[in-house]
Amino acid sequence: MPATVILEPADRCCWDEPVHITVHGLTPGQRVTLRASLRDEKGAHFRAHARYCADGGGELDLARAPALGGSFAGLEPMGLIWALEPEKPFWRFLKRDVQTPFAVELEVLEGHEPEPQRVLGRAVHERDFLRPGVRREPVRAGRVRATLFLPPGPGPFPGIIDIFGIGGGLLEYRATSLLAGKGFAVMALAYYNYEDLPKGIETLHLEYFEEAVNYLLNRPEVKGPGLGLLGISKGGDLCLSMASFLKGITAATIINGCVANIGGVLHYKDETLPPLSANRNRIKVTKDGVVDITDALNSPLEGPDQKSFIPVERAECTFLFLVGLDDHNWKSEFYANEASNRLQAHGKEKPQIICYPGAGHCIEPPYFPKCWASLHALVGSPVIWGGEPRAHAMAQVDAWKQLQAFFHKHLGGKEGKTPTKL
Numbered sequence: 424m425p426a427t428v429i430l431e432p433a434d435r436c437c438w439d440e441p442v443h444i445t446v447h448g449l450t451p452g453q454r455v456t457l458r459a460s461l462r463d464e465k466g467a468h469f470r471a472h473a474r475y476c477a478d479g480g481g482e483l484d485l486a487r488a489p490a491l492g493g494s495f496a497g498l499e500p501m502g503l504i505w506a507l508e509p510e511k512p513f514w515r516f517l518k519r520d521v522q523t524p525f526a527v528e529l530e531v532l533e534g535h536e537p538e539p540q541r542v543l544g545r546a547v548h549e550r551d552f553l554r555p556g557v558r559r560e561p562v563r564a565g566r567v568r569a570t571l572f573l574p575p576g577p578g579p580f581p582g583i584i585d586i587f588g589i590g591g592g593l594l595e596y597r598a599t600s601l602l603a604g605k606g607f608a609v610m611a612l613a614y615y616n617y618e619d620l621p622k623g624i625e626t627l628h629l630e631y632f633e634e635a636v637n638y639l640l641n642r643p644e645v646k647g648p649g650l651g652l653l654g655i656s657k658g659g660d661l662c663l664s665m666a667s668f669l670k671g672i673t674a675a676t677i678i679n680g681c682v683a684n685i686g687g688v689l690h691y692k693d694e695t696l697p698p699l700s701a702n703r704n705r706i707k708v709t710k711d712g713v714v715d716i717t718d719a720l721n722s723p724l725e726g727p728d729q730k731s732f733i734p735v736e737r738a739e740c741t742f743l744f745l746v747g748l749d750d751h752n753w754k755s756e757f758y759a760n761e762a763s764n765r766l767q768a769h770g771k772e773k774p775q776i777i778c779y780p781g782a783g784h785c786i787e788p789p790y791f792p793k794c795w796a797s798l799h800a801l802v803g804s805p806v807i808w809g810g811e812p813r814a815h816a817m818a819q820v821d822a823w824k825q826l827q828a829f830f831h832k833h834l835g836g837k838e839g840k841t842p843t844k845l
Contacts, residue, residue: 428444428546442550443485449481449483455477456475457529461528468509470508471502473490504792518594521595522559529545554603556576564638566631566634572608582646584653589656596788629690653678667737667738682735701719717753736768741833744775747815749814781818782810782818795810
C-alpha cells in the first residue's frame with residue numbers, strides 16, 4: 424500500500440507559517456527517507472533530505488519524530504524547508520515575483536541508503552507570499568520607485584518602509600504577506616539599479632528617501648504621525664541615516680546594519696557623509712576559496728573615518744537592532760553597541776539589541792534557507808555570510824516575532840513584548 428503524505432494546512436500556506444507533515448500507511452518501525460525539492464524562478468534546484476523511522480502504528484509525524492541524519496538531525500518539524508540547499512554554488516534563495524508561490528515537492532523514499540530509490544509517497548506543498556486580501560500597488564510617484572502592500576480593509580494602518588541591501592533592485596517578499604499580512608501598510612523601496620534609478624550607489628541623496636517617507640505618510644490608508652523603517656545590511660545604515668536626518672520616523676529595526684555610511688557618498692541638503700573606508704589587506708580567503716570580508720572595514724571611531732559615523736543622536740525614534748553573532752559581512756554587534764553608546768551619550772533612550780549566537784548576516788523571514796555564500800555586488804566575488812544552519816534558522820523565527828512586536832508596540836496595533844526563545 425502506498426504511503427500518504429498529509430499536510431496541515433493542506434496544499435498551501437504562507438512562507439512564514441509552519442506546515443505540519445505526517446506520513447500514513449507505513450509499516451511499524453519502517454525506515455524511510457523524506458526528501459524536499461524546490462526550483463526557484465531562475466530554474467535553480469534546492470534540496471534537503473532526512474532519515475526517519477515510523478512509529479509502532481506505521482505513522483511518521485515530523486512534530487514528534489526526530490530526524491536520524493541527513494540535511495539535519497533531531498526534532499525539526501520544519502527542517503525540510505529551512506535546510507534546503509542550492510545545487511548551484513554561491514546561489515542565494517530569493518523570491519522576486521511575490522504573486523506566485525514556490526512549490527515544494529515532498530517525497531517519501533524507502534530505506535536509509537545514501538541514494539534511496541523506491542518512492543512510497545509524494546505530495547506538493549505550495550508556500551505563498553501574498554496573503555488573501557493583501558493589495559499590491561506599484562508606486563511611481565515623482566522619483567519614488569517602490570511597491571506598496573496594503574492589508575485587507577479600509578485602514579488606516581501603521582506604515583513601514585522596507586529597504587534591502589547592496590543587491591539593488593526591488594525585493595518585495597519581506598513586505599508582502601510577511602508584513603502586510605500582519606496588519607502593516609508596507610512599502611518596499613528601491614534605491615538603485617532599478618528602472619530609471621541610479622545604476623550604482625557611488626552617490627545617494629537622502630532627499631529621495633525623504634520623498635518616499637512623505638509619499639507614504641500622505642497615503643489615506645496609512646496612519647501617522649510617523650512611520651517604521653526596516654533595513655538589512657546596507658538598508659540598515661540607510662534606515663539609520665533616514666532616522667537621523669528626516670522627520671516622520673517613529674521606529675526603526677536594523678538587521679545586521681552598520682553605524683557608518685557604507686558604499687558611497689550620502690548627501691542631504693548641505694551635509695555629506697563619506698563612505699567608511701576599507702583595508703583590502705584584511706580580506707581573507709577561506710579554504711573553499713570564498714572571500715571573508717569580516718575585518719575589511721576600518722573603524723568609524725578612528726581618524727578620518729569618524730566622518731562616516733551616522734549622527735544617530737539626532738534621531739527622535741525608537742530603535743531595535745537584530746544582530747547575528749556569526750555575521751561574516753561585518754561586525755554587526757560592534758556597530759549596534761556603538762550606536763547604543765552614541766545615543767545614550769546624548770541622553771537618548773537605550774535601544775533594544777537582540778543578539779543571536781550562530782546566526783549569520785542574511786537574517787530573512789522564517790524558514791528561508793540560509794545562504795552560506797554568494798556574489799557580493801561591491802566586492803565582485805562570492806563572500807561568506809556566516810551562520811550555523813539550525814541556529815540561523817531559529818534566529819530567523821524569533822527575529823520575525825520580535826520585529827513585529829516592536830512595530831506593533833511603537834506604531835500602533837497589538838501591544839506586548841515577545842520573549843526571546845532560542
